[in-house]
Amino acid sequence: MALYLSMIITILNLLLSITISQASGTYQPRDVILLNCGESSPIKTSDGRTWEGDTLSRFLPSNASMLSETSSASSQDSSVNPVPYMTARLIHSNFTYNFPVVSGPKFVCLYFYPLTYSSFNSSTSFFSVTANGYSLLSNFNAYLTVSSINHQASSFFKVFVITVWETEQLKITFTPSQSSFAFVNGLEIVSMPSNLYTKDLSFISYPLVNNGDLFYFDNSTALENSYRLNVGGKPMLMIRECFERGLMIRTLSWVIWE
Numbered sequence: 010m011a012l013y014l015s016m017i018i019t020i021l022n023l024l025l026s027i028t029i030s031q032a033s034g035t036y037q038p039r040d041v042i043l044l045n046c047g048e049s050s051p052i053k054t055s056d057g058r059t060w061e062g063d064t065l066s067r068f069l070p071s072n073a074s075m076l077s078e079t080s081s082a083s084s085q086d087s088s089v090n091p092v093p094y095m096t097a098r099l100i101h102s103n104f105t106y107n108f109p110v111v112s113g114p115k116f117v118c119l120y121f122y123p124l125t126y127s128s129f130n131s132s133t134s135f136f137s138v139t140a141n142g143y144s145l146l147s148n149f150n151a152y153l154t155v156s157s158i159n160h161q162a163s164s165f166f167k168v169f170v171i172t173v174w175e176t177e178q179l180k181i182t183f184t185p186s187q188s189s190f191a192f193v194n195g196l197e198i199v200s201m202p203s204n205l206y207t208k209d210l211s212f213i214s215y216p217l218v219n220n221g222d223l224f225y226f227d228n229s230t231a232l233e234n235s236y237r238l239n240v241g242g243k244p245m246l247m248i249r250e251c252f253e254r255g256l257m258i259r260t261l262s263w264v265i266w267e
């Protein structure tokens with residue numbers, strides 16, 4: 010595990026024919042966790058979802074106050090949603106959120122708004138994130154990530170798919186790089202249908218984008234949503250961003266993590 014395979018695959022419509030109807034109609038996720046990092050009170054957003062604050066949360070390690078602090082963004086662009094982006098947890102030493110969830114595949118979204126928090130400028134923040142042994146981000150800098158796309162600080166989120174096994178909880182660990190700090194504005198964890206991207210039948214495979222070779226994977230492979238190909242469609246409404254984004258997109262590319 011924790012090996013980045015450096016391969017990109019494209020998943021096409023065919024696999025999702027079964028699960029889309031399930032997704033849009035009757036699928037009820039068992040786990041829905043919306044954690045607004047650095048905030049103490051629950052806040053309901055205009056899409057009707059309630060984000061719980063993380064400061065008194067049962068998901069925090071008991072020594073959270075030794076390892077981290079909370080802060081509000083130094084300023085906020087009016088185009089950025091206040092929840093979960095207005096507040097952050099700044100992490101100074103290895104820090105693990107521990108989520109009791111049922112087994113099965115989960116969407117995991119990490120929300121970032123790379124500004125200055127207290128005296129900490131996120132441009133100097135480098136860190137890694139692992140989840141149950143999968144390496145999700147490595148020596149990651151949210152400020153550089155977003156300014157390479159937009160040329161200005163803005164909010165964004167990263168979406169991953171991770172299978173949680175029978176005996177596990179979902180442990181998400183932030184590890185600051187040497188003499189640096191980590192930060193995160195929000196965490197979202199939502200159960201997903203078990204056959205959305207993998208099938209019980211082992212002969213389902215996907216062509217790799219770069220050379221067309223077939224790649225096989227099952228639910229022990231973690232995925233990161235890498236590119237979204239909007240194929241001649243209308244822009245999608247992203248009300249329940251992470252979750253529906255994961256479910257509704259039919260043609261997309263994933264980076265594969267093992």
Ligand SMILES: *[C@@H]1O[C@H](CO)[C@@H](O)[C@H](O)[C@H]1NC(C)=O
Pocket residue numbers: 070071072075076102
């Ligand atoms: C914080 O607690 C975790 C376990 O809950 C432990 O592994 C870690 O060493 C502790 N860190 C410090 C700095 O005490």
Ligand SMILES: *[C@@H]1O[C@H](CO)[C@@H](O)[C@H](O)[C@H]1NC(C)=O
Pocket residue numbers: 102103184
């Ligand atoms: C934090 O985790 C990293 C990677 O697992 C490890 O190398 C490092 O020793 C840990 N640091 C502390 C203070 O526990």
Ligand SMILES: *[C@@H]1O[C@H](CO)[C@@H](O)[C@H](O)[C@H]1NC(C)=O
Pocket residue numbers: 112113114172173174175203208209227228
């Ligand atoms: C992983 O996939 C196998 C084969 O489809 C299935 O039997 C198993 O329940 C899945 N495990 C989880 C935790 O989703």
Ligand SMILES: *[C@@H]1O[C@H](CO)[C@@H](O)[C@H](O)[C@H]1NC(C)=O
Pocket residue numbers: 083125130131132
């Ligand atoms: C944070 O660092 C960036 C890059 O060095 C710099 O452009 C920006 O002005 C800094 N922000 C603050 C509030 O100091």
